[in-house]
Amino acid sequence: MLCVRCSTRVCYVVVQCFKMTSPYFLQSHSIITRSGNQNAGCTPEASLGSKLTNRRRKVDTVSSVTVKVEEEEARVSEQNRPTLDHSSAGSCHGALPHCTAHPKAETDPALPLSLQGRRRRQLKVEYEENKDVKALKKEHWEPPDWKRQLGYIREMRSARNAPVDNMGAEKCYDTQASAHVRRFQVLVSLMLSSQTRDQVTAAAMQKLRAHGCTVANLLATDDQKLGELIYPVGFWRTKVKFLKRTSAMLQEEYGGDIPDSVEGLVRLPGVGPKMAHLAMDIAWDKVSGIGVDTHVHRISNRLGWLKTLTKNPEETRKALEEWLPRELWSEINWLLVGFGQQVCLPVNPLCSVCLNQHSCPSAHKNSPTKRPKAGHPRSTCPSSSSKAKTEPEQESSVKDERTKVEPWQTTVSPSTQRRRPKKQS
Missing domain, CATH: 1.10.340.30 (Hypothetical protein; domain 2)
Structure with missing residues (x-):
């Protein structure tokens, strides 16, 4: 049995070969399809065998409307069948029944509306956003405490x-x-x-x-x-x-x-x-x-x-x-x-x-x-160089503390008084 798939409907082609072993009959071949076409390959000498075969394989008559529809489907399947080049012909040879033909993107105006609607629609590809990147963008930083x-x-x-x-x-x-x-x-x-x-x-x-x-x-x-x-x-x-x-x-x-x-x-x-x-x-x-x-x-x-x-x-x-x-x-x-x-x-x-x-x-x-006070057991006698470094720091700290205690009292040095703007006479 040979099966060919298309995008619209599956068409079956039945090929049967009968070999009569009796000496009274000769070899006969008959091909019966759903479309109603019979192609007999019988030889002229085998008329009796063909008569017996036709009696056994009577095919019901199909209405003319069904025949036209199936002929259109066969023609569409032939048009939609992909063309294989020489490079891919070898790989697909022998596996033709499993190959699926892709439909054309454009619409043939000559086809009936019923067949046009049966074509496979194009899939819309949507890409999902990276959730990890999106979460990083929305991350709100703040100090822990x-x-x-x-x-x-x-x-x-x-x-x-x-x-x-x-x-x-x-x-x-x-x-x-x-x-x-x-x-x-x-x-x-x-x-x-x-x-x-x-x-x-x-x-x-x-x-x-x-x-x-x-x-x-x-x-x-x-x-x-x-x-x-x-x-x-x-x-x-x-x-x-x-x-x-x-x-x-x-x-x-x-x-x-x-x-x-x-x-x-x-x-x-x-x-x-x-x-x-x-x-x-x-x-x-x-x-x-x-x-x-x-x-x-x-x-x-x-x-x-x-x-x-x-x-x-x-x-x-x-x-x-x-x-x-x-x-x-x-x-x-x-x-x-x-x-x-x-x-x-x-x-x-x-x-x-x-x-x-x-x-x-x-x-x-x-x-x-x-630093511990002078005379404390943990206190050490600093050298002269350390005294020279620490005394200005102590003086500056005293000035800072004086400013903290009485910040509203501002002192003006003599040099600053000379820079005071002169009053108009």
């Missing part, structure tokens, strides 16, 4: 008696002034606070408010008088120029008010990203980012709140904003600033009184070891 550390900082800052709580930018503007004047005074206090203690900034803002801290008044004040008002803030000569140029830009472009976007604020002379984000939070009541100054930058690196150590406050701001919840962006600045002013000091931090001393990776590492 930051929530407990933040809770301890809140507990240590519950008294709110740090300089930033009483003399920060939120306390330096005139509450009785109009809205645009208050916003301008917030911006001026932030500009003066750079490289300056909050106590000095608050004193300078008090003198500016008494003089009239508005855009028009600052433009009408000469540089000499403005320098006397803001002295002794850090880099007061440069800040006088910044205040004048910023006031001119605000008058021309914003009608005396300050911009309501970070992009507009950083365009002003002397205004950086930290000042811009704080101004948006305090003046406009909009949280646009974390205001990172030297205290936030230092403490975030000490606590291990960053994946890698950062080199400047701007890098620290971007690293913190990647994992810190947005609802904490406004609170984190004044929390860490006051914590840095009271406990986590730049030099000689008070790790012994800090509640995070057991979880902070930098605890007891930044503070120098205390």
